[in-house]
Amino acid sequence: MSNNVLVVAEAQDGALKKIGFELIGEGKRIADKMGGLVEAVVLGHDVADILGPLGHHGAEKVYVADDPVLANYTAEGYGSVLARLIKETEPTLVLIGATTQGKDLAPRLAARLAVGLASDCTGFEVQDGEFYITRPIYAGKAIATVTQATRPYMATVRPNIFAPPEPDTSHDAAVENIPADIGDIRANVVDMMKEAGERIELTEARIIVSGGRGLKAPENFTLIEELAEVLGAAVGASRAAVDAGWKEHSYQVGQTGKVVTPTLYIACGISGAIQHLAGMKTSKYIVAVNKDPDAPIFKVADYGIVGDLFKVVPVLIEEFKKMKAEG
Amino acid sequence: MNIVICVKQVPDTETKIKVKDGQVDHTETKYVVNPYDEYALEEGLRIKERLEEGKLTLMTIGPERAKDALKSGLAVGADEAIHLVDEAFEGSDPYSTALILSKALEKIDYDIVCCGKQGVDEDHAQVGIILAELLDVPHVSVVTKLEIAEDRKSIVAHREVEGGHEVVEATLPAIITAQKGLNEPRYASIKGIMAVKKKVIPEWNAEEIGVDKDMAGLGAAKMKFTEVTLPPERVGGNVFDDDPVQDAVKVAHLLRDEAKVL
Numbered sequence: 001m002s003n004n005v006l007v008v009a010e011a012q013d014g015a016l017k018k019i020g021f022e023l024i025g026e027g028k029r030i031a032d033k034m035g036g037l038v039e040a041v042v043l044g045h046d047v048a049d050i051l052g053p054l055g056h057h058g059a060e061k062v063y064v065a066d067d068p069v070l071a072n073y074t075a076e077g078y079g080s081v082l083a084r085l086i087k088e089t090e091p092t093l094v095l096i097g098a099t100t101q102g103k104d105l106a107p108r109l110a111a112r113l114a115v116g117l118a119s120d121c122t123g124f125e126v127q128d129g130e131f132y133i134t135r136p137i138y139a140g141k142a143i144a145t146v147t148q149a150t151r152p153y154m155a156t157v158r159p160n161i162f163a164p165p166e167p168d169t170s171h172d173a174a175v176e177n178i179p180a181d182i183g184d185i186r187a188n189v190v191d192m193m194k195e196a197g198e199r200i201e202l203t204e205a206r207i208i209v210s211g212g213r214g215l216k217a218p219e220n221f222t223l224i225e226e227l228a229e230v231l232g233a234a235v236g237a238s239r240a241a242v243d244a245g246w247k248e249h250s251y252q253v254g255q256t257g258k259v260v261t262p263t264l265y266i267a268c269g270i271s272g273a274i275q276h277l278a279g280m281k282t283s284k285y286i287v288a289v290n291k292d293p294d295a296p297i298f299k300v301a302d303y304g305i306v307g308d309l310f311k312v313v314p315v316l317i318e319e320f321k322k323m324k325a326e327g
Numbered sequence: 328m329n330i331v332i333c334v335k336q337v338p339d340t341e342t343k344i345k346v347k348d349g350q351v352d353h354t355e356t357k358y359v360v361n362p363y364d365e366y367a368l369e370e371g372l373r374i375k376e377r378l379e380e381g382k383l384t385l386m387t388i389g390p391e392r393a394k395d396a397l398k399s400g401l402a403v404g405a406d407e408a409i410h411l412v413d414e415a416f417e418g419s420d421p422y423s424t425a426l427i428l429s430k431a432l433e434k435i436d437y438d439i440v441c442c443g444k445q446g447v448d449e450d451h452a453q454v455g456i457i458l459a460e461l462l463d464v465p466h467v468s469v470v471t472k473l474e475i476a477e478d479r480k481s482i483v484a485h486r487e488v489e490g491g492h493e494v495v496e497a498t499l500p501a502i503i504t505a506q507k508g509l510n511e512p513r514y515a516s517i518k519g520i521m522a523v524k525k526k527v528i529p530e531w532n533a534e535e536i537g538v539d540k541d542m543a544g545l546g547a548a549k550m551k552f553t554e555v556t557l558p559p560e561r562v563g564g565n566v567f568d569d570d571p572v573q574d575a576v577k578v579a580h581l582l583r584d585e586a587k588v589l
Contacts, residue, residue: 012489075456075466100488104468107421107453111460116422116549119451132553137449141344142351144449145554186465187497190483194491201489207588231589249471249508250487255340255447256362256507264588275340281561285586287578293568302564302586303578307571315575323583 001151003036006091008082009054009062010101011044018204019097021057021164023157026124027095028058028165033126034092039063040173041085043078043180045071055173057165062173063089067180072189073101075108077182083112085178091152093131098156099203106156115150120259122161139255139278159203160261202253205234207264208280210253211246212238214269214290214309218246223313224268230320236260236280238270254279266316268309272297289313328381328479330371331440332405333428333455334364334396335387337448349554360396363443366505369512370473371441372404378475382406384435388416388427394528401523402515409435413532418545425457427543430536432462437500439482444469444504455504465497469506475499 005027009020020040027038040054041063054062065081082105086094096102096109098120110117123134131153137144148154202208209231211224221235228235237247239254253260255275265283270276272288272295280286281300288301289309298304305312336358338344345352360368368385375381385400385408387393397408411431419427432440440462442455459466471492472485481498487506533543541547565581567574583589 079460100469100486103452104456107456108460108466110453111422111425111457114422114549116420116551117451117453118550119453135450136558137555138338138344138351139340139447139450140558142346143556143558144552145556146550146552148550150549187467187495187501189493190496191494192491193494199490203489249506252507264582264586285582285588287582293566298566299563300561301566303581304563304566305571305574305578306566306568307574311571312575315572316579319576319579320589323579323589 001090001092003031003034004089004091005031005034005036005038005093005095006086006089006152007038007040007059008094008096008102009040009042010097010099011042011047011050014046014050016042016050016053017097017099018164019099019157019159020054022159022162023095023097024054024057024059025165026157026162027093030093030124030126034129036092037061039089039091041065041082043070043081051175052172053167055171056167056169058171059173062175063178064175065178065180069182070180073105074182074185074188075105076185076187078105079109079112080181080183081178082109084181086113086152093153093155096154096156098158102156106154110154115152115154116148118146118148118155120158121155122158139275140259140281141278158259158261200234202234202236202251202258202260205260205262207231207233207266208236208253208260208262208283209233209266209268210236210238210270210280211241211268212270213240213244215241215246218244221246223310227266227313227317227320230317230324233266238276267297267301268313270297271295272300328374328378328475329436329438330374330381330383331432331435331437332364332368332371332383332385332400333387333440333442334368334385334400335361335446336389336393336396337361337446340447344557346555346557349556351555358392358395360399361443361446363445363447363505363507365443365512366507366509367441367443368400368403368405369510370505372513373510374439374473374475384409386411386428386431388412388419388424397528398523399515401526402519403513404519408526408528410528410530411536412530413538415533415538415540415544418548419543420548420550421451421453422457422549423543423547425454425461427536427538428454428458429461430538431531434536438479439499440502442502442504444506455502459502462500462502464500464502466502466504467495467497468504470503471506471508473503473509
């Protein structure tokens with residue numbers, strides 16, 4: 001077994017997702033402690049031109065399986081190719097982003113290799129050749145440290161936890177092509193319904209503006225969207241807003257929605273139920289706007305404004321616009 | 328069509344989690360059916376209703392109290408329930424849990440197995456997918472819409488992905504894991520609850536399903552917990568309660584100048 005760390009770098013719409021670079025950074029830190037290297041693998045079609053940044057962010061080698069049969073992700077297909085690579089290269093640790101794809105792929109791949117898998121991890125420690133991996137449980141109400149009895153160690157990693165390293169364009173990774181042996185595929189993507197417009201992915205966003213029941217009506221979400229636009233932020237919603245049909249489930253932040261770790265989370269008209277906090281309480285900064293001074297959200301907000309959001313949010317929008325113009 | 332639903336109990340999500348001696352302390356825990364498993368069960372019931380035929384079997388691994396999860400499933404219309412119970416199963420990690428389920432499933436006929444996407448206790452989100460690999464069948468995870476093909480040989484499932492929705496076609500038999508939004512779970516009727524009293528729930532142990540000591544329980548775990556701690560308490564900062572307009576301006580500037588996030 002080598003002391004190398006293998007990062008499965010995911011591509012979407014012809015570009016590498018940011019999580020890949022976050023994992024290379026953390027992977028390199030771990031590999032350095034183990035006396036190994038960090039390597040990356042990319043699966044897809046027509047991906048030759050997007051591999052450069054992997055080396056720039058620190059990968060020593062990039063394995064690539066570039067084939068039309070890999071154009072669309074399938075758990076069985078990607079799992080087969082990766083299982084073979086892992087058996088051949090014997091990394092000590094495999095890191096996969098805890099994206100929709102990663103969370104779908106990793107358990108199947110781990111089962112194929114008959115190894116343990118730590119899901120949605122937020123920290124890695126190395127001690128005497130063992131990994132001690134931290135991950136939230138009970139929707140973040142507790143933190144577990146886990147180890148694995150099998151090799152390689154495998155983990156899906158929460159996005160937005162590790163900062164990607166500064167790229168060094170003078171550092172290139174060696175590229176090795178690997179075969180696209182996908183085996184039998186019995187579950188295939190037959191259609192993809194893309195959302196209209198560009199929407200910043202909540203789990204990757206630096207700033208999020210969320211709306212809740214306090215908005216009173218679905219059309220008032222335009223206030224949230226305007227504020228988000230000024231800040232270049234993603235738009236989120238509480239469970240109440242989603243259950244009321246004001247926003248689709250993909251906007252929901254919380255225990256039965258998405259867990260987010262932005263630098264700034266602005267909650268408007270959201271009371272702060274435990275299940276909502278479970279989705280956003282590890283944000284670096286939290287701002288809360290609510291007219292109820294007893295709303296639980298104020299207990300976790302760094303900056304709270306007790307007031308009518310219909311008065312407060314327009315002022316925030318104006319103020320941020322002014323600040324942007326000032327430069 | 329043989330539909331199997333895997334369910335389990337989890338602590339009520341309102342529960343304050345207590346940690347003692349590096350482990351979660353469950354002495355005062357109130358258990359409920361895992362919310363995602365309820366979507367799986369409801370979908371099974373709807374498949375049966377839409378096809379106007381089929382048998383729905385529930386399966387759970389757990390101590391005696393796990394029968395409550397089975398009973399509530401029977402009360403809403405499941406036909407049968409199987410309780411997988413054995414001391415040897417306790418402390419199983421996701422892989423072992425899936426292995427136990429796969430061994431039990433080998434003993435019955437199944438066309439589709441529906442699981443919740445994750446247990447809201449340990450949040451692994453692995454069992455349903457590992458189960459598919461062990462049974463060598465396809466899976467579709469985080470399903471938000473499900474249709475069975477006319478010929479009953481395949482399914483079409485929708486799933487939420489970054490930037491939109493994917494439509495996936497998979498051959499049967501298959502495993503699906505349920506995401507919130509798949510359906511609205513129904514409540515049991517009084518009639519349904521009363522009918523459960525007459526139902527017999529068979530118990531299958533490790534030996535009966537062919538699970539050896541080295542396949543389940545704490546000792547067989549590929550992924551083990553070494554410690555559980557409570558996260559640092561998040562302390563609130565400044566709450567402004569003077570004038571909404573002035574407070575908004577103040578906070579905007581604090582975000583730029585103090586927090587430096589803009």
